[in-house]
Amino acid sequence: MLAAALVAGDPKAGERIYERCQACHAxxxxxxxxxxxxxxxxxxxxxxxxxxxxxxxxxxxxxNEQSLxxxxxxxxxxxxxxxxxxxxxxxxxxxxxxxxxxxxAACDKR
Amino acid sequence: xxxxxxASPLAxxxxxxxxxxxxxxxxxxxxxxxxDVLAAKSGGSKASDAGILNTAxxxxxxxxxxxxxxxxxxxxxxxxxxxxxxxxxHHKEHAELLAKTVQKLGGVPAAAKSRYAFPVxxxxxxxxxxxxxxxxxxxxxxxxxxxxxxFANRELAKAAASILGDEAMHWAILRNAxxxxxxxEAFVS
Numbered sequence: 001m002l003a004a005a006l007v008a009g010d011p012k013a014g015e016r017i018y019e020r021c022q023a024c025h026a027x028x029x030x031x032x033x034x035x036x037x038x039x040x041x042x043x044x045x046x047x048x049x050x051x052x053x054x055x056x057x058x059x060x061x062x063x064n065e066q067s068l069x070x071x072x073x074x075x076x077x078x079x080x081x082x083x084x085x086x087x088x089x090x091x092x093x094x095x096x097x098x099x100x101x102x103x104x105a106a107c108d109k110r
Numbered sequence: 111x112x113x114x115x116x117a118s119p120l121a122x123x124x125x126x127x128x129x130x131x132x133x134x135x136x137x138x139x140x141x142x143x144x145x146d147v148l149a150a151k152s153g154g155s156k157a158s159d160a161g162i163l164n165t166a167x168x169x170x171x172x173x174x175x176x177x178x179x180x181x182x183x184x185x186x187x188x189x190x191x192x193x194x195x196x197x198x199x200h201h202k203e204h205a206e207l208l209a210k211t212v213q214k215l216g217g218v219p220a221a222a223k224s225r226y227a228f229p230v231x232x233x234x235x236x237x238x239x240x241x242x243x244x245x246x247x248x249x250x251x252x253x254x255x256x257x258x259x260x261f262a263n264r265e266l267a268k269a270a271a272s273i274l275g276d277e278a279m280h281w282a283i284l285r286n287a288x289x290x291x292x293x294x295e296a297f298v299s
Contacts, residue, residue, distance in 0.1 A: 026227075
């Protein structure tokens with residue numbers, strides 16, 4: 001997918017959508033899933049000390065708007081074998097909002 | 111019926127299991143009632159279903175630890191503390207059943223971490239603890255909602271949905287305790 005095809009995201013709306021992620025994730029610390037602070041630009045499976053699935057460690061992707069959009073749409077299709085057993089965020093606008101929030105969220109926010 | 115109406119967690123569990131029999135069938139009943147062999151022999155993609163359950167199990171174990179932090183914080187008034195411990199008990203029951211089912215499906219159940227990172231420095235009042243717990247429960251509802259369609263075994267999906275319902279009740283009660291609209295929307299996402 002081309003970057004230009006992505007919907008513009010609203011970080012404020014994304015903050016509300018991020019509440020859905022908080023069974024397993026936090027911005028500043030690792031939980032069932034890895035921390036999200038500094039996610040954009042990070043290579044997948046590389047937060048020190050976090051125990052990733054072999055599939056995520058092997059995925060070799062770098063998280064950016066495009067790769068996150070694909071992953072969030074259908075995590076198990078994007079990275080078969082991921083432990084993020086979640087059907088995904090179907091709405092492209094919601095994904096864009098979520099990515100905008102992740103890109104803008106302060107790292108000291110718990 | 112709310113779990114709050116029961117005199118003890120044991121009574122609640124008995125009633126839950128009894129009532130579940132009215133609503134759930136097949137391997138979901140086997141799972142919830144502990145009839146492990148029947149549950150293990152049910153169809154579907156065992157590895158995949160075990161993986162879904164294991165992710166849920168890891169989150170349930172973290173929730174148990176989070177409620178323990180809240181209970182030991184010294185910030186909760188007696189009735190609220192009782193409520194927190196009751197909810198923690200539900201999460202323990204969820205975790206026990208999920209672990210048994212993962213095992214019967216041929217997986218290795220996720221274990222509790224020796225240490226969890228919680229934002230304890232931000233917990234300075236009862237409201238802080240309730241808000242923290244409400245956030246976890248809200249996330250759990252979404253996590254189960256996102257997991258239910260993935261199960262190959264529809265009876266396991268039904269069982270997961272029953273946990274979702276319980277955790278949605280926790281979330282609503284916690285919101286109510288915070289003075290917020292307990293059920294702000296017609297749908298959860």
